[in-house]
Amino acid sequence: MTVDTVPVLRGEVDAYVEPFLEHLRSVGYAKRTLCGKRRTAESFARWTGRQHVVVADLNESHLAAFVKRSGQQLKGGAAQELAVLRPFLDYVRAEAGVTTALSPTPLSVAGQIEQRYRDYLRTERGLTERSVCVYLPLVHDFLTEWEAKAGGVSTQRLDALIVKDFLLDRVGDRSSESCRLVSTAMRSLLRFLHLRGETTIDLSLCVPTVRRYRGAAVHAYLSPQEVERVLAATDCSSARGRRDYAVLLLLARLGLRAGEIVTLELGDIRWRAGEIMVRGKGRVLDRLPLLADVGEALAIYLREDRVASASRRVFLRMLAPRVGLGGPAAVGHIVRKALTRAALRPSSRVAAHLFRHSLATRMIRAGASITEIAEVLRHRAQSTTQIYAKVAFEDLRGVARPWPGRGGAL
Numbered sequence: 001m002t003v004d005t006v007p008v009l010r011g012e013v014d015a016y017v018e019p020f021l022e023h024l025r026s027v028g029y030a031k032r033t034l035c036g037k038r039r040t041a042e043s044f045a046r047w048t049g050r051q052h053v054v055v056a057d058l059n060e061s062h063l064a065a066f067v068k069r070s071g072q073q074l075k076g077g078a079a080q081e082l083a084v085l086r087p088f089l090d091y092v093r094a095e096a097g098v099t100t101a102l103s104p105t106p107l108s109v110a111g112q113i114e115q116r117y118r119d120y121l122r123t124e125r126g127l128t129e130r131s132v133c134v135y136l137p138l139v140h141d142f143l144t145e146w147e148a149k150a151g152g153v154s155t156q157r158l159d160a161l162i163v164k165d166f167l168l169d170r171v172g173d174r175s176s177e178s179c180r181l182v183s184t185a186m187r188s189l190l191r192f193l194h195l196r197g198e199t200t201i202d203l204s205l206c207v208p209t210v211r212r213y214r215g216a217a218v219h220a221y222l223s224p225q226e227v228e229r230v231l232a233a234t235d236c237s238s239a240r241g242r243r244d245y246a247v248l249l250l251l252a253r254l255g256l257r258a259g260e261i262v263t264l265e266l267g268d269i270r271w272r273a274g275e276i277m278v279r280g281k282g283r284v285l286d287r288l289p290l291l292a293d294v295g296e297a298l299a300i301y302l303r304e305d306r307v308a309s310a311s312r313r314v315f316l317r318m319l320a321p322r323v324g325l326g327g328p329a330a331v332g333h334i335v336r337k338a339l340t341r342a343a344l345r346p347s348s349r350v351a352a353h354l355f356r357h358s359l360a361t362r363m364i365r366a367g368a369s370i371t372e373i374a375e376v377l378r379h380r381a382q383s384t385t386q387i388y389a390k391v392a393f394e395d396l397r398g399v400a401r402p403w404p405g406r407g408g409a410l
Contacts, residue, residue: 013055014045016092023091028307028322040084055096063089109153110143113193120192126283130259130327138185142166155198160206163190167207180210219387220346221357227252233341239305240318244334246297247315251335251355253291255377257281258328258352265312269298278378286378328352360385 020041021034029037047066048058063085067078092098107115117139121127127135146162147153163186171179190204222230231248235241250256250264260278268277269290278286290298298314309316313324325331332351339346339354346354356377363373374385 012045013048013053013058013092014042016055016088016095017041017045019095020088020091024320027309027320029320033320037084040081041088044081044085044088055092056098058089058092058098060089108147110147113153113155113198114140114143116196117189117192121188128283134181135185135188138182139189141170142186142189145169155193156200158193158199158203160203163203163206176210183207183210219357219361220354221361222344222346222354223358224362226342226344227355227358230338230342230344234338242297242301242305243315243318244338246294246301247331247334248338248355249294249297251331251352252359253294254278254288255356255359256288257356258331261315261331261352262313262325262328264314266302266314267312269314271295280378281380284378 017038021038024034024037044063044066047069048062051062051065053062063082066085067081114136118132118136121132121135122129143153145166146158150157150162167182167186170182174182187204187207190199190207191202193199194202194204231245231252234245234248236245247261250261251258254276256278257280260280263279264276268279270277271290274290274295276288276290278288280286302314306314306316307322309322311323315325316322317325335351335354339351360373360377363376364370370382370385374382377385379385
């Protein structure tokens with residue numbers, strides 16, 4: 001394809017350098033950082049001009065050719081240039097309306113099943129992307145292994161023995177929670193295949209359930225004094241500290257989940273009504289009261305520290321690009337750092353959920369009913385909340401039967 005046969009879309013590549021840098025500036029990149037990115041982008045734009053590369057033809061191969069142009073790149077130099085040029089390439093394509101060509105290689109039968117299953121989870125089951133990303137890797141592993149062992153995938157030949165062999169290979173040395181996740185994903189896939197008429201019988205019935213004792217252990221929690229200690233150890237004299245303090249208050253006072261904090265948007269804070277709209281599980285919108293100390297911490301962070309951003313998320317990254325937090329793991333990182341500052345080492349691996357357990361524990365010990373706790377934590381079923389009854393040790397002693405004495409029970 002030549003320059004004469006392909007029109008240049010919105011000018012040569014160098015016409016996109018300044019808009020690209022302005023875009024980076026808008027998401028919080030520092031002036032010093034932009035200087036380095038400018039040099040790389042301008043150098044690449046000049047190179048494409050010399051090579052007569054037009055926007056319509058621009059692709060990853062041009063990036064690879066550019067970083068190898070001298071053959072004398074310093075160690076790490078190519079990686080640094082690619083870190084600038086890949087976002088630049090995406091920006092140019094998006095602005096010029098150039099779409100990435102789809103791979104001409106057709107999907108295998110296993111790939112087609114995986115794609116249909118993904119669409120089923122998103123559209124018919126209404127699962128969030130986070131939930132879809134939990135199920136798909138396990139399903140992908142099953143289909144890939146089945147295809148490799150059988151030399152091909154045919155749902156008409158799928159039977160309980162194939163399913164059993166995969167499960168036995170997977171659950172050998174895993175935890176009970178990991179085994180439960182594998183069996184749940186397999187049961188979901190097999191039920192999908194039966195509903196679509198791709199298997200004559202419902203093979204999900206052959207997937208055994210994993211025994212799980214929900215009431216076997218007491219959840220880790222912090223005492224009210226420890227919660228206040230964590231909050232007091234947060235340095236509110238810095239922008240990061242004020243952001244983290246607002247996050248910790250939402251966890252400690254309202255019992256929000258980490259994912260709910262990440263997805264909190266500016267319009268969700270109803271200042272005049274004194275409430276917060278929370279995007280809970282199952283895409284349900286819940287209304288919670290905006291407590292005084294929570295509202296004050298949010299107001300200080302939004303007024304003094306949250307920079308202008310195209311993102312509507314309340315909590316932004318501290319480093320460029322200044323967009324919303326990457327996910328629940330970011331909130332977990334904030335909590336773990338806060339616990340370390342307070343010299344606390346809980347016996348559980350949970351991070352953000354630790355405050356949720358602590359709030360429920362404090363409520364039940366203060367005399368709150370299971371119904372009231374379920375309403376605050378927004379549980380769909382009270383059976384989920386009943387696990388917190390175990391922490392009311394004094395109340396349990398009052399209803400416990402005395403241990404039989406000598407001679408056996410009377």
